[in-house]
Amino acid sequence: MENRNxxxxxxxxxxxxxxxxxxxxLMYYSFNSGGTMxxxxxxxxxxxxxxxxxxxxxxxxxxxxxxxxxxxxxxxxIAVIGALAIQHVRSRRAKNTLLSLNNVLIVSPDVIIGxxxxxxxxxxxxxxxxxxxxxxxxxxxxPIAVLMILPHLEEMSPTLTDAARDLGATRxxxxxxxxxxxxxxxxxxxxxxxxxxxxxDFAVTFFVTGNGYSTLSVEIYxxxxxxxxxxxxxxxxxxxxxxxxxxxxxYFLTAKKAKKPSVELTAEAGVPR
Amino acid sequence: MTxxxxxxxxIPYYLWIAxxxxxxxxxxxxxSLFDLNGKLTLSxxxxxxxxxxxxxxxxxxxxxxxxxxFSLLVAYPAAWLLTRTKHKQLWLLLIIxxxxxxxxxxxxxxxxxxGTFGPVNSIxxxxxxxxxxxxxxxxxxxxxxxxxxxxxxILPIFSALEDLNPTLLSAARDLGASGxxxxRRVxxxxxxxxxxxxxxxxxxxxxxxxxxxxLIAGNRVITLGTAIEQHFLxxxxxGMGSTVAVFLIVVMALVMVxxxxxxxxxxxx
Numbered sequence: 001m002e003n004r005n006x007x008x009x010x011x012x013x014x015x016x017x018x019x020x021x022x023x024x025x026l027m028y029y030s031f032n033s034g035g036t037m038x039x040x041x042x043x044x045x046x047x048x049x050x051x052x053x054x055x056x057x058x059x060x061x062x063x064x065x066x067x068x069x070x071x072x073x074x075x076x077x078i079a080v081i082g083a084l085a086i087q088h089v090r091s092r093r094a095k096n097t098l099l100s101l102n103n104v105l106i107v108s109p110d111v112i113i114g115x116x117x118x119x120x121x122x123x124x125x126x127x128x129x130x131x132x133x134x135x136x137x138x139x140x141x142x143p144i145a146v147l148m149i150l151p152h153l154e155e156m157s158p159t160l161t162d163a164a165r166d167l168g169a170t171r172x173x174x175x176x177x178x179x180x181x182x183x184x185x186x187x188x189x190x191x192x193x194x195x196x197x198x199x200x201d202f203a204v205t206f207f208v209t210g211n212g213y214s215t216l217s218v219e220i221y222x223x224x225x226x227x228x229x230x231x232x233x234x235x236x237x238x239x240x241x242x243x244x245x246x247x248x249x250x251y252f253l254t255a256k257k258a259k260k261p262s263v264e265l266t267a268e269a270g271v272p273r
Numbered sequence: 274m275t276x277x278x279x280x281x282x283x284i285p286y287y288l289w290i291a292x293x294x295x296x297x298x299x300x301x302x303x304x305s306l307f308d309l310n311g312k313l314t315l316s317x318x319x320x321x322x323x324x325x326x327x328x329x330x331x332x333x334x335x336x337x338x339x340x341x342x343f344s345l346l347v348a349y350p351a352a353w354l355l356t357r358t359k360h361k362q363l364w365l366l367l368i369i370x371x372x373x374x375x376x377x378x379x380x381x382x383x384x385x386x387x388g389t390f391g392p393v394n395s396i397x398x399x400x401x402x403x404x405x406x407x408x409x410x411x412x413x414x415x416x417x418x419x420x421x422x423x424x425x426x427i428l429p430i431f432s433a434l435e436d437l438n439p440t441l442l443s444a445a446r447d448l449g450a451s452g453x454x455x456x457r458r459v460x461x462x463x464x465x466x467x468x469x470x471x472x473x474x475x476x477x478x479x480x481x482x483x484x485x486x487x488l489i490a491g492n493r494v495i496t497l498g499t500a501i502e503q504h505f506l507x508x509x510x511x512g513m514g515s516t517v518a519v520f521l522i523v524v525m526a527l528v529m530v531x532x533x534x535x536x537x538x539x540x541x542x
Contacts, residue, residue, distance in 0.1 A: 008354045008357070009354075011350060011351070011354060012351060012354045012355070012358070012364075015347065015351045015423070016367065016368075018420065019368070019371050019420075019423070019424070020371065021386075022379050022382035022383060022386060022420070023371060023374060023378075023379065023382065025382050025385065025386060025392075026378065026381070026382045026385075029385065036385075036390070037384070037385030037388065037391070038385060038388060038390040038391050038392070039390070077285075078285050078286055078289055079286075081282065081283060081285050081286045082286035082289070084283070085283045085286050085287070088283075098290075101290050101294050101295070102290070102294075104294050104298075105293065105294060107477070107525065107529070108522075108525070109477055109478060109480065109481030109498065109521060109525070110478075110481065110498075111481045111483060111497075111498045111501045111502055111518070111521075112301070112481070112501070112518050112521060112522060113297070114505075115301070115501055115505045115511075115514060115515070115518055116297030116298065116300055116301050116518070117293075117297060118505060119297070119300045119301065119304055119511065119515075120292075120293075120296060120297055120300055123300070139289065139292075139293035140293075142286075142289055142293075196373060199375075200373070200375055200376070202375070202376065202377055202484060203483070203484065206502075206506075207502075207505065207506065216375075217375055217377055220375065220377045220378060220381065221377050221484060221488075224377060224380070224381040224384065224488055225487065225488065227384075228384060228385060228388075232378070232381060236374075236375075236378040236381070236382075239374070239375060239378065240374055243370075243373045243374055244370070246373075247366075247370060247373055251366070
């Protein structure tokens, strides 16, 4: 038994090492004064300096953040409406259809989303750049936010709204004073998911950026294609720290609510896009 | 009386569905019927069934299959062992955390790790095997993809295992089943839904990855995703690209029907 335990711990440890090795590998070499990712010559912060002084990169980071915040805010609003819409539908079949339509963009491979949005924007005449990227980020963030909000809406006891209405609340009061506060955790996690979706997305954005506009992941891709450059390592270290902060912050926010955060959904939503 | 008022504020959501869910699929279908000169034709489909594309499709499926199988082989035991640990939630979080890191950065790391002078080659050297070309091969593509997908395989299996009633295991043991029999007859059948979700979460994206093939496989491996990207962004042959996309959509639908029926992978409930 002891022996078996040791083997299983070893296996798990191995999985964790493999999972984290590339990330720490990147971080380690971000401090390398030599220009390569295989010979550590000496400690330096030059690559970080390079990142900080790269105005183009900073503009791209700002672009990425603006797109992420704006698109997830708008997507969350649409998602609240969508969740209400799905909940209001009485017939089971119509509800299922609506849910399936909602989930199409979650299940579709990114290339297809990207390619079809490219066609759409070209036909409608949306200029490729900020607006096309923003629109597509809103579009693919809506369904996941709906899925995060819907369970909260369904858990809400209908007697709450009935009571509010009996007490003379208007429809708007019911929405703002009863429904929205009850589903707030869902709205927060929906927003957070949309945010990470947007920050992470590469493939869809790659299709709809056009020339002259770029987000971080598209920029990383084009730099990585040119080969190793340690400023990417420095950048990734910064991103890693930022991500950890974000995740930890999110878990602290949701941990307060005793409700079990839907870990599984949260993670599955991050399937490479 | 209020049904009219309801309809009005629901408009943004329905508009979203019409514009970004239904219209794109129809547009892809529509564009697949046009050739490079904008002529209405079925030649794209005829093209698709030529050996060049069929071979590509086949190899794309083969790689997706390999990636799914290897992910499953690594992930199942890991998920099982995870359910046995103390502080499960913490370990699970640690499995999830890497998925939040941009996939391109992780892929980029492997350029260094698998490179000619990278650590893997140094180890091979020390072991006396000698340096090997690892980057730009099918192997590196499969390895990196499995690496990327493992958390998505572990999670659904983990939750299926968590739902497993532990008394069933004791019952099997009481009835004299060996460890392997218990696994084969009890544990695996009861967690097959998790395996299915995991496989779907891996297989479909694996068909359509194109950044990993470009960065790691150096165009040695061409997946359906690579082909679509190539047609849309490089050769500007949107018709052919759409045709490949239509095919991918059909495959996706088939896989979902075959694998799960109603219980879709990433449904909220």
